[in-house]
């Protein structure tokens with residue numbers, strides 16, 4: 001079948017899927033060739049123009065002052081492998097406690113995280129689970145992200161266990177890691193790209209339903225933070241090169257960032273030893289990972305698994321997952337369709353509405369948080385949520401469970 005160039009261009013524009021130079025869109029022949037080429041990141045949306053690769057701008061040193069130093073007594077390491085690696089290489093203070101500005105600078109320097117995204121994440125951490133100016137990458141309730149279960153840290157993460165399934169939210173569960181690892185059996189071609197991660201995301205969601213009686217999937221921590229835990233694996237840990245300017249995440253690099261050591265038949269997690277591998281190249285400065293980019297990835301995941309765009313929970317037993325209508329939860333501010341169409345807006349508006357309850361702080365003290373969240377989402381036309389209907393979550397025991405890094409194992413939890 002012949003297709004006209006105009007129709008092809010329109011289709012490509014509409015999908016915005018492939019990042020190849022525009023000249024290549026000109027013929028059906030080229031288009032066919034492009035369709036055959038397996039994208040380095042799978043089918044996920046790329047910017048229209050492929051990112052440039054500039055080794056001088058993108059190299060992340062792990063030498064000299066940035067040499068790996070394992071955490072010692074008093075150094076905090078938590079559920080986020082990216083932040084753990086930054087602290088181990090002194091891009092963040094080695095003790096694991098940092099200010100908002102230090103988080104923003106370090107995530108940009110080490111991974112190419114856009115400042116809109118890091119400011120959003122770091123300010124939220126400081127105000128909801130820190131001292132207003134900074135927080136710990138581990139910590140306890142009100143001091144850091146390991147202690148923030150339900151507010152920030154959450155269930156169905158890629159490799160960290162669910163708090164009330166395993167009794168810890170910050171320990172890596174080797175069974176979970178091995179399932180991710182096995183999704184790319186051939187070491188020579190392995191690439192843990194967005195397609196692989198979206199498959200794994202679905203598996204982990206289902207696993208939490210099947211094994212964690214208190215599994216809870218909330219607007220901010222579920223729809224937003226827990227998606228980041230998956231997309232960040234490829235978007236940030238993948239090594240960029242001239243051949244793979246969008247990045248390729250092979251087995252050795254994944255192991256290095258996840259602090260996994262040992263041969264294939266004896267993989268072991270070494271707590272807190274996340275490392276930048278040698279010759280690691282981060283995202284190009286013109287291709288930083290931003291909030292709109294992240295939202296595109298969430299929607300890409302949702303094409304395969306629409307569950308991730310709804311709110312829900314297990315009702316105290318495994319396999320009792322039920323959804324909660326966003327319209328009921330937000331007293332009519334968002335319909336289910338509106339929440340699913342713009343998950344970052346819905347999640348952020350929900351976080352703002354919940355912040356006084358979570359922190360006990362007044363609107364004046366929360367003003368910096370509101371302003372950071374508003375400015376980070378300013379391009380998305382977000383609607384506010386006036387009030388949250390707390391009775392809508394009455395059937396969800398997990399919604400009220402705050403704490404960490406350790407917590408009670410739920411009766412009926414399955415650990416395997």
Ligand code: HEM
Nearest residue numbers: 080082103121122145153154157158159160226229232236
């Ligand atoms: C200021 C910036 C950041 C903040 C506040 C932050 C916070 C968090 C939090 C709260 C979690 C737990 C999520 C959950 O329970 O599912 C997490 C997990 C994670 N973070 Fe970060 N993070 C930041 C930057 C990064 C960066 C730069 C990377 C780069 C690789 C990264 C990679 C990950 C991954 C892969 C996980 C999931 C770990 C697992 O379950 O295996 N994060 N982060």
